[in-house]
Amino acid sequence: MNAALDERDAGLSDEALALLRGVAAFARDEVAPLAAAGCGAQPWAGGLIRQACRLGHAGIEIPVEQGGLGLPYRMRARAAEVLAATDFAFAFAFINQHNVALRIAEHGSDAARKRYLPGLLAGDLIGGTAMSEPRAGSDFAAIATRARRRDGGGWILDGEKAWVANAAGGELALVFAQTEPARGSAGIACFIVDLRAPQCERVAGEPLEGLGAA
Incomplete structure (x- = not known):
């Protein structure tokens, strides 16, 4: 069995197993170098978030008819666990991206879904x-x-x-x-x-230990 998987994953669908294997490979090949920089030296992981989205990892719980995978919460939790085993900060940032898409999918208007979901799932928008x-x-x-x-x-x-x-x-x-x-x-x-609106101002806050990538 793949090193990212364990006995809890027995009986998962082929789609769910493929997701976990893909997330594990992404963590190993792309996230691990970020983690190697150390907690105090990590830049925001926006580029990696966009990469993960383009691999389809941002739509875990999003309904299939809205462009996602339609998998249960359990799979979001497992994907987060696999990512966090390599770098917690990236896992935190990426699951935030997923959760923004999910909230819009579940509670947004039809207009909001059409306007924002494709970009969030593709990594063109990060939230x-x-x-x-x-x-x-x-x-x-x-x-x-x-x-x-x-x-x-x-x-x-x-x-x-x-x-x-x-x-x-x-x-x-x-x-x-x-x-x-x-x-x-x-x-x-x-x-x-x-956040790109001119009325919105962003300022750097106090750094949080271990969460530079978020």
Whole structure:
């Protein structure tokens, strides 16, 4: 049996086994050199994320009819485990990419799926999730970023996020913002934000030990 596989993988479909073998080969051939640089010297792994997407690894749980593999959560977890065995930071960054695509596939409008999913699956777009904030940490209910309806349609977001995986060079973020403060956490919604927009400012934050590639 392939070194990346173990007894837990007995009985998997041929497609699932092919995925794990492909992820293991990618980790060995492409991710391992990144890991060899050491925690403090790793650059953001955007190029490798795009490569992995082009190999089809970003669509693990995405429905087949939306361009993905349609595999269960178990396979996402196993793929993450295989990647993390080589480099945790890359695994963290890449699974964030997968999760952005999955959230849009599951909860996005038809227009959002058509606009963003092909690019995310192909690696033309890289995304991350912007939930944590400097003064709220990961306390979801304490999110202070505000979203206000704009005259003529759409929303204006105003706030600051921190520790956003793939924000160093990615194109998209799923930004959680408060739409109705009186409703508490029930007023928080998720917005797709194009990080290339001139209204969006990115600044370098404090480096997180071991997560340079993210």
